[in-house]
Amino acid sequence: MSEEPPVVLIVEDEPDLADLYAAWLQTDYQVRTAYGGREALDEIDSELDIVLLDRRMPGLSGDEVLVALRERGIDCRVAMVTAVEPDFDIIAMGFDDYLIKPVTKDALKKTVSNLLFRNTxxxxxxxxxxxxxxxALLEAEKGNSALEANEEYQELTARIEELRDELDRSIGEVSEHDEFVNMFRSIEADADTDAAAEFDDSDPFGGTQ
Structure with missing residues (x-):
């Protein structure tokens, strides 16, 4: 018997939009929908693999839903799918990816696929x-002067370098290493589309290919 498909929860207070996202994903995933933050709390359980979460919702915001999800210890990947422009407050938030509306079918499906990959x-x-x-998202949205002046961003950069150093020492196989490189390029390319940034051959762990 084949394994059950991953479970994706869509939290969106516009029912038509939630249903559209569900239609895009339902061929490949078990999809649940919650038309608001309070309804989402009833859908949060250990079966979830991915949550697609709007930020600006009446009653209970996506930020509050995210806090509740993490406080319950639910180990799933979360992408914010929202019209809220990202600011430095996102650094402290417990999500894994951030999509700014309007979102295309291809972008949504790619995000879910990438988040499942990270789960491995x-x-x-x-x-x-x-x-x-x-x-990458902040660098696409903010100017250099704002980035340089923000202490949280500097701490974020330092933590990334620390993690890269740790993981660089633990990577043993070239094939796995290449998967990391390709995923990081995908992350940065998606976040920086508006700036039409192109990537060089830098290794995200500090070396070169």
Whole structure:
């Protein structure tokens, strides 16, 4: 018997939009929908693999749902899917990726696929992916002067370098190493599309290919 498909929870207070996301994903995943933050609390359980979470919702915001999810110890990946422009407050938030509306079908499906890929790695790698996503997003949205003046951003950068050093020492196989490189390029390319940034051949762990 084949394994059950991953479970994706869509939390979105616009029912038509939630249903559209569900239609895009339901062929490949078990999809649940919650049309608001309070309804989402009833759907949070250990079966979840991915949560797609709107931030700005009446009653209970996506930020509050995210806190509740992490406080319950639910070990799933979370992508914020929102019209809220990212600011430095995202650094302290417990999500893994951040999509700014409007979101295309391809972008949504790619995000879910990437988050499932991250689930195959341990906590240290998941943290590195999450922090690198936030760093790339902020660099696409903020100017250099704002980044240089922000203490939280500097701490974020330092933590990423620390994790890279730790993981660089633990990587043993070239094939696995290449998977890391490709994923990091995907993270940064997705976050920096508006700036049309292109990547050089830098290794995300500090070396070169």
């Amino acid at each position: 790695y341990d906590k240290g790698v998941q943290e590195l992916f999450s922090l690198s996503s936030k760093k």
